[in-house]
Every structure is written in C-alpha cells, then in structure tokens.
Amino acid sequence: MNYFLIYRDLAFSRMQLIKFSIPFCFLILCLSIITNISLVEAQIRKNSVVVTPVSEEMYMFAGKGGNIGVSIGNDGVLLIDSKSKQTIDNIVSSINNISDNKPIKFVINTHWHHDHVGGNENLNKNGTMVVAHENVRERMTNKQFVDFLNREFLPYPENALPIITYKKNFTLYFNDDRIDIHHIPHSHTDGDSIIYFNKNNIIHTGDIFINGRYPFIDHSSGGSIGGIISGIEKIIKISNNDTKIIPGHGELTDREKLKDYLVMLNDIVQQVQKMMLNGNDLDTIIKSNITSKYDSLYSDTFINSQDFLGFVFKDLINNKSHPHIS
Known part of the structure; x- marks a missing residue:
C-alpha cells in the first residue's frame, strides 16, 4: 500500500475542503449580517414616524398606530x-428635537384602544398627566374583549391610566390656546372625544373619523353608527373652511372631506335600513353592492365594505335609540 499517495490525497482533500469552507463561511456570515440589517431596518420602518407641521405651534405625528397631535409652546408640550x-420613545425624541426639550405636560387620550394609549406608561414616568373621558379610564382599568378583533386586552398598569377625567366636555387652557374636549357618546367607542384647538383652528377627531377608510365601530366598547354620524356632524358644526383636521388615522385633511364622509355614511345607512325593512338579511345586503361607488375611497384591508355593512346591520337590528337610525 502506498501510504504516501493516500496521505497526499487526504491532504489535497483537506486543502480543497478548507478552500471551499472559507468562502462558504464568509458567505453565511455576510447573509447573516444582511438579514440582521434587514430586520433592524424593518423594525425602524415599523416604529418610524412622519412629522407634518399643521401650524406654527402644532404638528401631526403619523406612522404605525393612531395619529398624534402635538402642541408646543411656552407652557410646554x-x-x-x-x-x-x-413607538413612544422615538416620538418623544423627535418632539424633544423640535421643542428644545420642553416637558410634555399633558396627553389627552381620544379613546381607550391600545394604538392610542399604549405610550401613556412611558410618558407618565417623566411626569406627563393623562386626560381622558371617564369611560376610557374604566375600560383601561378592566379586562376588555373586542369581538371584531377576536382579541382580549388586559388591564393597563396604574401609571398608564388617566388621572384627570370628565363626564361630558372639558376645557384646558394651554400654550395660549383654548382646547375644547367634546365627548361624543357611543361613537367609535363609548369614551371617544374630539379635541378642538380654537386659536390654531385645528381639530383632532380620534377614530370617529378615519381619512380614507370606513369607520371601525367597536360594538364591544359601546360604539354605534349613530354616534359616529353625530360626531362627524359635530366636527362640521364647530369647524370652518380653514380648519385643519387631524384624523385618527390617515392624512391631514379639511372640512370638505368630512362633509363627503357624512354623505357616504348617511347614504349607506339609509340604503341598509330600506333593504332591512323589505326583509333582506345581511348576506343579501352585502351582495347588493350598495357601497360600490364608495369602495375605492374607503374600503381597505382592515375595514372593508362587508365589515362596515355588518356594523350598520347590527346597529339597526339592535334598534339603537339614535335619530339617524330610528
């Protein structure tokens, strides 16, 4: 047996293996780094915010979750x-850059949903006071189940809860502006409010109005289509043609967009009501395509036309005592 040849072949094979392994390992390392960078970039995009100046003193922070309205002035933020x-830490960092690190004194919650109150706890650690309707505190204090999402929400910790609550309306004077908070009963939920900055002529609608989407009516939390319509009517009433509207989600808009939204809501409610009076069930109503002329404007992956018709149908079946659907 020629041991020299065997040794030579083994040595050659080992060299070939090493020759192959080094670039292969390098390739794996590069792919791992690229994957990690992609994950980091995806996380950054997920938590990123888009800042839109609304007036000299106010901004809208958009991105994942509900739109945040920001007032910056001599009194603070x-x-x-x-x-x-x-996302709240990134938002606070951005606010600090704009405000020269002024303290965030107040946060007003438009309703209890997690994408609108989730940052409360972190804000509270730095002394921010939370303001909301009493029903918001009640729902945040207790376990909630949202049927439409098929999801349970556990109670929030004490330091995330509103410490200032109101029953109907509330007014706050801050940064040389009068801030009127109007509770809109049984709209998106039972605790929703719209917030009007009088001097700046800006209204934050919360999720009573979503720009470019049919409304999400959270029946599990006391919402109703009649309340949504009342809320839109209220916003139109207290606004004017120069008012800037910060929606709960979607792009900054104006009063005309609200008027179009109201026309759509009333039209669909009346058509559903008429079909129900003629004995049609929900499946028949959905197949009738009564929303077709609005779907390109308002139907999306979260709330589509079938979802919205289901909300309206359920409200009418339950005979909510509201002038719009009586």
Missing part, C-alpha cells in the same frame, strides 16, 4: 394620544 409602547 401637550399630546393628543400616545400611540404604542414600542
């Missing part, structure tokens, strides 16, 4: 809603 626990 006031927020409308706080998005999520995952």
Whole structure:
C-alpha cells in the first residue's frame, strides 16, 4: 500500500475542503449580517414616524398606530394620544428635537384602544398627566374583549391610566390656546372625544373619523353608527373652511372631506335600513353592492365594505335609540 499517495490525497482533500469552507463561511456570515440589517431596518420602518407641521405651534405625528397631535409652546408640550409602547420613545425624541426639550405636560387620550394609549406608561414616568373621558379610564382599568378583533386586552398598569377625567366636555387652557374636549357618546367607542384647538383652528377627531377608510365601530366598547354620524356632524358644526383636521388615522385633511364622509355614511345607512325593512338579511345586503361607488375611497384591508355593512346591520337590528337610525 502506498501510504504516501493516500496521505497526499487526504491532504489535497483537506486543502480543497478548507478552500471551499472559507468562502462558504464568509458567505453565511455576510447573509447573516444582511438579514440582521434587514430586520433592524424593518423594525425602524415599523416604529418610524412622519412629522407634518399643521401650524406654527402644532404638528401631526403619523406612522404605525393612531395619529398624534402635538402642541408646543411656552407652557410646554401637550399630546393628543400616545400611540404604542414600542413607538413612544422615538416620538418623544423627535418632539424633544423640535421643542428644545420642553416637558410634555399633558396627553389627552381620544379613546381607550391600545394604538392610542399604549405610550401613556412611558410618558407618565417623566411626569406627563393623562386626560381622558371617564369611560376610557374604566375600560383601561378592566379586562376588555373586542369581538371584531377576536382579541382580549388586559388591564393597563396604574401609571398608564388617566388621572384627570370628565363626564361630558372639558376645557384646558394651554400654550395660549383654548382646547375644547367634546365627548361624543357611543361613537367609535363609548369614551371617544374630539379635541378642538380654537386659536390654531385645528381639530383632532380620534377614530370617529378615519381619512380614507370606513369607520371601525367597536360594538364591544359601546360604539354605534349613530354616534359616529353625530360626531362627524359635530366636527362640521364647530369647524370652518380653514380648519385643519387631524384624523385618527390617515392624512391631514379639511372640512370638505368630512362633509363627503357624512354623505357616504348617511347614504349607506339609509340604503341598509330600506333593504332591512323589505326583509333582506345581511348576506343579501352585502351582495347588493350598495357601497360600490364608495369602495375605492374607503374600503381597505382592515375595514372593508362587508365589515362596515355588518356594523350598520347590527346597529339597526339592535334598534339603537339614535335619530339617524330610528
């Protein structure tokens, strides 16, 4: 047996293996780095915010979760809603850059949903006071189940809860502006409010109005289509043609967009009501395509036309005592 040849072949094979392994390992390392960078970039995009100046003193912070309204002035900073626990630190950092690190004194929650109150706890650690309707505190204090999402929400910790609540309306004077908070009963939920900055002529609607989407009516939390319509009517009544509208989600808009939204809501409610009076069930109503002329404007992956018709149908079946659907 020629041991020299065997050794030579083994040595050659080992060299070939090493020759192959080094670039292969390098390739794996590069792919791992690229994957990690992609994950980091995806997380950054997920938690990123888009800042839109609304007036000299106010901004809208958009991105994942509900839109935040921000008032900056001599008294400090006031927020409308706080998005999520995952995004609030990035938002605070951006606000600090704009405000020269002025303290965030207040956050007003438009309603209890997690994408609007999730940042409360982190804000509270730095002394921010939370303001909301009493029903918001009640729902945040207790376990909630949202049927439409098929999801349970556990109670929030004490330091995330509103410490200032109101029953109907509330007024706050801050940054040389009168801030009127109007509770809209049984709209998106039972605790929703719209917030009007009088001097700046800006209204934050919360999720009573979503720009470019049919409304989400959270029946599990006391919402109703009649309340949504009342809320839109209220916003139109207290606004004017120069008012800037910060929606709960979607782009900054104006009063005309609200008027179009109201026409759509009333039209669909009346058509559903008429079909129900003629004995049609929900499946028949959905197949009738009564929303077709609005779907390109308002139907999306979260709330589509079938979902919205289901909300309206359920309200009418339950005979909610509201002038719009009586």
